Amino acid sequence: YLHGLFPALGQTFSEYQLSLISGLVIFTGLFIINWFGLKEGAILGYVLAAFSLIPLVVLTAAPFATGHVELANITGNWLPADWSWDAHHILILFGIFAIAQWSACGWETAAIYGPEYKNPAKDVPKALFACGIICLFSYVLVQTAVIGVLGVDGVAAEAVSPLIPVAQATFGQAGSVVTIIMLIAAMILIIQTAYLGSSRALHSMSTEGNLPRYLGKTNRHGTPFIALLVTAAFNMVLISLGSLAAILAAAAIGYTCANGISLFAYVRARKHPALAQLERPFKAPRGWKHVAMLFGLFNLPLCLVGVVYLNSLEIGWTSTWLGFIVLSLYIPVWLYSQHETRRRNNRELPTTIPSNSKPDDDAADLEKVPSL
Known part of the structure; x- marks a missing residue:
């Protein structure tokens, strides 16, 4: 530009x-x-x-x-002249959906x-x-x-x-x-x-x-x-x-995974008893969990497989590896974060409970301990 x-x-x-x-x-x-x-x-x-x-x-x-x-x-x-509804073209179509939603659904x-x-x-x-x-x-x-x-x-x-x-x-x-x-x-x-x-x-x-x-x-x-x-x-x-093409292709892979995981997490949150009862300022209508599951499955695995296949045809495997490597970097970061959280909570836990305390006092003290 x-x-x-x-x-x-x-x-x-x-x-x-x-x-x-x-x-x-x-x-x-x-x-x-x-x-x-x-x-x-x-x-x-x-x-x-x-x-x-x-x-x-x-x-x-x-x-x-x-x-x-x-x-x-x-x-x-509407369709290319050589289009046919075989596995090759259907996978390309799912890959195009993945790239389209990356650019349109932000x-x-x-x-x-x-x-x-x-x-x-x-x-x-x-x-x-x-x-x-x-x-x-x-x-x-x-x-x-x-x-x-x-x-x-x-x-x-x-x-x-x-x-x-x-x-x-x-x-x-x-x-x-x-x-x-x-x-x-x-x-x-x-x-x-x-x-x-x-x-x-x-x-x-x-x-x-x-x-x-x-x-x-x-x-x-x-x-x-x-x-x-x-x-x-x-x-x-x-x-x-x-490489602009590699960056866009890798980003589409990451976005497709993030979309699918987020939708599955929403379904899980609506079904899990402890999570479903949490107070939230905004809640989608109850029936939307079925819509979320449908589009979650659309993203993972359909669009993910499609975009990997499309990338391999158009620009090679570099962008695919880039996308999955960036995503996989979160695993050690998350493990470190969990270790950091456990270590902080352990420091905040009381080491001893006074011997002259009453059962009710013990319960009150434990209520003050941060949740693990």
Whole structure:
């Protein structure tokens, strides 16, 4: 995008160098902004959303109004010419589902901030439905407009973004410049959403004993700054790999596993007597556990097998191994976290009970012992 907006950059930096510099600048800026709390991060999100969503709405609607959309480009290309419903193509279809949901289903991050909402019982579903409607608009109408203008072959042939030639066809050269600015703002918005959401998730897992305690440290503004630094460092490592396709493919594997595990955990929580009785500000209707089980099985194993198969065909096994290695790194981290939790609880346990204490006093003392 930057090379397209500023061609002179291509004479000074390679795409790899520019990626590293951009990543460093973006994560440094986001760290400084998010250091001051969730409110500042939300304000940045509003600004970026205005710069990305408003032009996107105009760019999506304009081709329909100007008559550039040819529905035959869509209705005549539902399936590839060589498509057949055999095991090979069905596995590819499941792999495409995995990659599609990785890019389209990210609005669950709105629930990460649930404990910090003023009224979680009402605000969580409002946030989820609002984000879902925006994503439904984006991933249906934008696709329709782009493929309707360019056709499937035109989209596949576009090296940077198919939105750029759509904007050029509708608004001329000025449309291309505005679109690139919009895409950069949208990209930073995606990074900010994932960056802030990931740090909050790491903080939550740390306080619950599922990650090392140092990830839960916060500054005076309540920001989990250690989690922010770790997330930024991890993303810089991914950028340094230099293979966008491998990163996206590995991320799709991780997201598919996370989706399946989360859905199965929800079903478990609704069925387990001790977990089902826990008080929660927001609870999905009782019948949703069956929906969760259905989509959990859809993710694991169907989409997981499909995305591994698709990756092996398209870009080799590197991305698959990268995805599973990153996931497997959590096992030793979790074991260490459990050891850390046990050690902390053992330090807090009373070593002796006074000999002159009464049975009732003993029970009262034991009630004060943190639960293991």
